[in-house]
Amino acid sequence: MIEVVNLSKSYGRVLAVDQASFTVPDGAVTGFVGPNGAGKSTVLRAIAQLVMPNSGNVRIDGRETRGLDTSGLLGVYLSSEELPGRATARGVLRYVCDTRGMPHRDADELLEVVGLDQTATKRIRTFSVGMKQRLGLAVALLPRTRALMLDEPLNGLDPDGIHWIRHHLRQVAEHGTAVLLSSHVMSELSQMADRIVMLDRGRVVAEGTLAEFVAEREAERVLVEVSSVESARHALSAHGLAFTESGRALIVSGTTTPEVGRIVFEAGLDVLHLQTVSRSLEETYFGRLAKSGTQA
Amino acid sequence: MRSDDTTATQNLGSVVKAEWRALWLPGGTCVGTIIAAAAAIATGTIALLVLNAIAREPSHVVLSAPIEASSTTFALVFGLIITIAVGRDAEGRLAFTMLRTTVRPRLFAARALTTVVLGMLGTLVCSTAVAGVGLIISTNSTVSAFELAGLAIGVHVLGTGLIALISFELSTILRRSTPAVLVYLALLVLLPLALAVGAAAVPGGAGSVIAGASAWTPAPLLMQAFAVSTLPTEGSGNLVTGLLGLLCWTLATTFVACTIFLRRDAN
Numbered sequence: 297m298i299e300v301v302n303l304s305k306s307y308g309r310v311l312a313v314d315q316a317s318f319t320v321p322d323g324a325v326t327g328f329v330g331p332n333g334a335g336k337s338t339v340l341r342a343i344a345q346l347v348m349p350n351s352g353n354v355r356i357d358g359r360e361t362r363g364l365d366t367s368g369l370l371g372v373y374l375s376s377e378e379l380p381g382r383a384t385a386r387g388v389l390r391y392v393c394d395t396r397g398m399p400h401r402d403a404d405e406l407l408e409v410v411g412l413d414q415t416a417t418k419r420i421r422t423f424s425v426g427m428k429q430r431l432g433l434a435v436a437l438l439p440r441t442r443a444l445m446l447d448e449p450l451n452g453l454d455p456d457g458i459h460w461i462r463h464h465l466r467q468v469a470e471h472g473t474a475v476l477l478s479s480h481v482m483s484e485l486s487q488m489a490d491r492i493v494m495l496d497r498g499r500v501v502a503e504g505t506l507a508e509f510v511a512e513r514e515a516e517r518v519l520v521e522v523s524s525v526e527s528a529r530h531a532l533s534a535h536g537l538a539f540t541e542s543g544r545a546l547i548v549s550g551t552t553t554p555e556v557g558r559i560v561f562e563a564g565l566d567v568l569h570l571q572t573v574s575r576s577l578e579e580t581y582f583g584r585l586a587k588s589g590t591q592a
Numbered sequence: 593m594r595s596d597d598t599t600a601t602q603n604l605g606s607v608v609k610a611e612w613r614a615l616w617l618p619g620g621t622c623v624g625t626i627i628a629a630a631a632a633i634a635t636g637t638i639a640l641l642v643l644n645a646i647a648r649e650p651s652h653v654v655l656s657a658p659i660e661a662s663s664t665t666f667a668l669v670f671g672l673i674i675t676i677a678v679g680r681d682a683e684g685r686l687a688f689t690m691l692r693t694t695v696r697p698r699l700f701a702a703r704a705l706t707t708v709v710l711g712m713l714g715t716l717v718c719s720t721a722v723a724g725v726g727l728i729i730s731t732n733s734t735v736s737a738f739e740l741a742g743l744a745i746g747v748h749v750l751g752t753g754l755i756a757l758i759s760f761e762l763s764t765i766l767r768r769s770t771p772a773v774l775v776y777l778a779l780l781v782l783l784p785l786a787l788a789v790g791a792a793a794v795p796g797g798a799g800s801v802i803a804g805a806s807a808w809t810p811a812p813l814l815m816q817a818f819a820v821s822t823l824p825t826e827g828s829g830n831l832v833t834g835l836l837g838l839l840c841w842t843l844a845t846t847f848v849a850c851t852i853f854l855r856r857d858a859n
Binding site: 341344345346347348361363364365366367368372374377378379380381382383384387388390391392394395396397398419439 | 603688690
């Protein structure tokens with residue numbers, strides 16, 4: 297489990313992260329979202345001990361990380377730019393093995409798993425973005441840690457690669473690993489993440505399960521299709537409810553599904569269709585940003 | 593099946609091993625080190641041939657001076673290569689290594705140690721090679737010349753280790769290869785030259801103070817420390833002073849570099 301507790305970091309006068317606290321539990325994929333400049337990278341780099349926070353701390357499996365050897369606790373992939381371009385894929389993975397006293401065959405086997413065994417001796421700077429992402433993931437997975445942290449691992453991947461990562465991350469999470477996954481690809485994140493942590497302007501503005509995150513605003517939108525749109529419009533207006541028309545249906549905001557059902561029933565209308573409109577993660581995310589006045 | 597990582601641990605030894613192997617992989621400093629060694633052996637051999645040709649009677653200088661030339665060349669070129677390589681790392685590979693070795697003192701020690709050992713090993717190979725060539729072609733060297741050559745190899749190995757460490761620390765402090773190279777060249781070439789010119793231009797006591805200061809810059813100290821051929825005539829004072837001076841530079845730069853490295857944010 298990764299715990300971030302009251303983490304703050306400023307660069308000069310710019311406060312990048314402001315008292316951020318959240319938890320990444322074992323056995324789940326936690327999506328880490330937020331607009332550019334929200335402070336996500338700073339938080340991730342602080343967890344990885346690449347930047348020194350001004351205050352607060354990070355714990356992995358209950359142990360404070362500052363100055364701690366976390367090479368056996370946390371697998372990290374932050375960016376393809378971190379990979380040394382002059383080195384080869386095999387060289388990089390064997391380096392990781394050497395730092396932990398692991399046999400080189402582990403590196404060679406993982407190269408096969410990520411599909412880079414044929415290009416293992418080529419310099420990384422000749423790799424495509426997708427190949428670098430696969431190698432980065434291999435670097436993070438190699439030490440077989442109980443916590444995993446990945447920053448934008450889906451960037452530049454083809455559908456096969458995305459499918460592979462989705463499958464692999466689900467698998468490691470099911471084996472009890474705490475996975476923190478930062479991504480801008482909401483549609484993919486909604487298929488992978490169990491939990492969401494949202495950061496905006498350096499602060500954690502939402503944290504919870506994916507269902508909770510999306511459902512928070514769900515009650516505001518109900519789709520109703522009735523025998524007479526005109527009568528339904530009158531009935532809803534009489535109750536002071538806002539709505540929009542969508543063909544023969546109305547989408548009502550600011551109330552609950554049973555309440556809409558009760559209003560149209562009492563108005564003597566035949567209800568053809570009544571449902572809560574589920575927001576996607578993406579809609580919820582942009583909705584939240586719009587509410588806080590932040591440009592994504 | 594991949595090994596069970598619960599048995600794998602990280603310690604200084606494993607990180608030193610990883611850093612040492614990385615030096616010899618593509619992207620490491622192996623090519624630069626080979627270039628430095630080739631230049632050093634060539635310089636030493638040429639000096640050996642010239643001194644053998646002009647020496648009229650047996651002398652210890654015939655063997656020790658070419659070794660000095662070889663070691664000095666290797667130390668300076670290797671120092672430059674380390675300055676470039678470590679500075680280049682700070683712009684790229686360092687973040688990768690910091691993510692794999694989160695205990696900063698461990699990473700700092702491993703990187704410094706591998707650099708120093710590579711420098712010392714390089715000098716050992718170059719000076720031994722030149723001494724070997726000298727043994728074959730030299731007709732004017734004495735028995736004591738070979739003893740002196742043995743001493744020179746030992747002292748030069750130590751001195752190169754110190755120069756390598758100073759270069760490593762400079763790049764660690766400056767975090768970029770270009771400014772690190774400029775400072776390295778300024779410190780080893782421009783500063784002593786400027787001070788020497790200043791000492792000549794300024795009359796009286798001030799001039800001698802500047803000349804004294806010039807003698808305490810790394811390049812003159814390196815020359816002093818490596819000048820084993822002067823041992824029979826001038827004693828060991830210069831040699832010891834040179835080594836101690838370099839040691840002081842090493843300690844000062846290590847202190848600053850270590851302080852910065854342990855506290856700073858990665859790029």
